Amino acid sequence: MSTNVSADQPSGEAQLPHRRLPFWVALAMSVALVGPTLAMSGNGQGLIATVGKAIPLVFLIGLIGVSLVGYSFIRLTRHLNHAGSAYGLVGGTIGPRAGFFSGFAMLGAYVGFAIGTLALTAAFTNAFIAQLQPDDETPYQVPWLAVVVVGAIISFLLAGRDIRLLAKILLVIEGIGILSMVVLVVVIFVKGGAPTTGVDFSVFTFDGVSASAVISGVVAAFLSWAGFEACASMGEETDDPGRNIPRALAGTLVLTGVLFVVVMFAQVIGFGTDAAGLEAFQGSGNTLGDLGSSYVGQWFSLLIIFTATVAAFGCHLATSATSGRMLYAFGRDGFGPKALANIHEGTGGPRLATWLVVGVALVVDLVCGALSWPDMGTGNPAIDTYFLFAVAGSVCLMVCYLLVEIAAAWFTTAPKFARVHGGKGKVLGLVLPLLGAVVIAVVLWFNVKDAETWSAAPLLGLYWCAVGLVIAIAASRIAKRVGESLSRELDLTAAAADHGPAAGR
Numbered sequence: 001m002s003t004n005v006s007a008d009q010p011s012g013e014a015q016l017p018h019r020r021l022p023f024w025v026a027l028a029m030s031v032a033l034v035g036p037t038l039a040m041s042g043n044g045q046g047l048i049a050t051v052g053k054a055i056p057l058v059f060l061i062g063l064i065g066v067s068l069v070g071y072s073f074i075r076l077t078r079h080l081n082h083a084g085s086a087y088g089l090v091g092g093t094i095g096p097r098a099g100f101f102s103g104f105a106m107l108g109a110y111v112g113f114a115i116g117t118l119a120l121t122a123a124f125t126n127a128f129i130a131q132l133q134p135d136d137e138t139p140y141q142v143p144w145l146a147v148v149v150v151g152a153i154i155s156f157l158l159a160g161r162d163i164r165l166l167a168k169i170l171l172v173i174e175g176i177g178i179l180s181m182v183v184l185v186v187v188i189f190v191k192g193g194a195p196t197t198g199v200d201f202s203v204f205t206f207d208g209v210s211a212s213a214v215i216s217g218v219v220a221a222f223l224s225w226a227g228f229e230a231c232a233s234m235g236e237e238t239d240d241p242g243r244n245i246p247r248a249l250a251g252t253l254v255l256t257g258v259l260f261v262v263v264m265f266a267q268v269i270g271f272g273t274d275a276a277g278l279e280a281f282q283g284s285g286n287t288l289g290d291l292g293s294s295y296v297g298q299w300f301s302l303l304i305i306f307t308a309t310v311a312a313f314g315c316h317l318a319t320s321a322t323s324g325r326m327l328y329a330f331g332r333d334g335f336g337p338k339a340l341a342n343i344h345e346g347t348g349g350p351r352l353a354t355w356l357v358v359g360v361a362l363v364v365d366l367v368c369g370a371l372s373w374p375d376m377g378t379g380n381p382a383i384d385t386y387f388l389f390a391v392a393g394s395v396c397l398m399v400c401y402l403l404v405e406i407a408a409a410w411f412t413t414a415p416k417f418a419r420v421h422g423g424k425g426k427v428l429g430l431v432l433p434l435l436g437a438v439v440i441a442v443v444l445w446f447n448v449k450d451a452e453t454w455s456a457a458p459l460l461g462l463y464w465c466a467v468g469l470v471i472a473i474a475a476s477r478i479a480k481r482v483g484e485s486l487s488r489e490l491d492l493t494a495a496a497a498d499h500g501p502a503a504g505r
Helices: 023-034 036-042 045-077 086-091 096-131 144-159 163-190 211-225 228-234 241-271 275-282 287-295 298-332 351-371 381-413 415-421 426-448 457-474 476-499
Strands: 002-004 342-344
Touching: 023 036, 023 163, 023 228, 023 241, 023 298, 036 163, 036 241, 036 287, 036 298, 045 086, 045 211, 045 228, 045 241, 045 275, 045 381, 045 426, 086 096, 086 228, 086 298, 086 381, 096 144, 096 298, 096 351, 096 381, 096 457, 144 163, 144 298, 144 351, 144 381, 163 241, 163 287, 163 298, 211 241, 211 426, 228 241, 228 298, 241 275, 241 287, 287 298, 298 342, 298 351, 342 351, 351 381, 381 415, 381 426, 381 457, 426 457
Parallel strands: none
Antiparallel strands: 002 342
């Protein structure tokens, strides 16, 4: 049995999903979408050529930058929560057209991530299979599209279950990965790092690296946190969202921020900060797996690679669930088929919309495999597919983040919101979002400035955003419906803030 909720139905709380999810579900969704195990296994190698041993410093600066964005999400979600995440946050402050544009950009990001991480799951599955055959120069490999099909089937089945079950699965997946990383870090520290260089704290200095190189490196590090705001799309389903969603956002940034800086420090000193160590780091296919084999044993390396494989699939599940909630928000407001605004009675979430995202991810991956496209130069078609859609999605997300920063500053200064925030934190509410906007602009510029062809991944992300901009400007009827819906949601959230959590459920 399901309840169809669309823009044609009466306004009010009947349009909202069931508010019954606890804080930990929202936290699990954001942590899984960031994918700490994935980020720490493969995001450092590409930085060696740019910043050398200063990778931990780059991640520390990146944490400061992403925290500026996080502040804006936290400030806005204290007063406004919406299934469309940035769609509601920007639309409820700046206006419906800006809200639609930001939501369209964010949807492109998450659907791109859902496509890419499904392909990455296949690549990691074969890497694990190869690791089981260490003495075979040509290890057996499963066709990557077959793994994609199996993964999509499992994703379909899980999308039809209660979101609590999915959150528990995601917590277990990332919990094992995080625990494995902590164990590896402790072992590296206890053994004193690489014998040649030991524990070298100069990795946190600008020694031997230029400021421009650090800025370029911060771009890549910053994107390691992409998706930390996923829990914002669950604001309409979470108990006391004005309190629990900001807590989940802050918790995700604190957890992953400390983890990323410490783990990157351990990895750099684990390989060694001399030329040989940095070369080994740069050439590693899975840094955590290689260090696990060197410092603990082959069995530990297998555990970490297996965890990374499952984490890739967990990231696919999280991005699909988040995309589904955004499609639900669009469908509820009259953009797209009304069937997308269907809330399943058993799960309390938009099952049909989530199924659509999984279906799109499956079809796109199959088409890419059939056409042998794209060719990103890795020699692995599954990883090529991942990189294309991950980079394009990241650009979409940066555009969305930029609008959220502007929305937070707008929320702080616009007279009509004075009653909502009561004038509290006005200076920080203006200065921090504006600083964050500058950081995002730099990140965007460094992502697109070196694009050489019209089909370059960063440009594909901009193309998607351009389509959303055209729709936002040209479709006045949609903008009107969106504005009415978002205004109702803002009123409901303000009432919840005035009268307590119960009023918002």
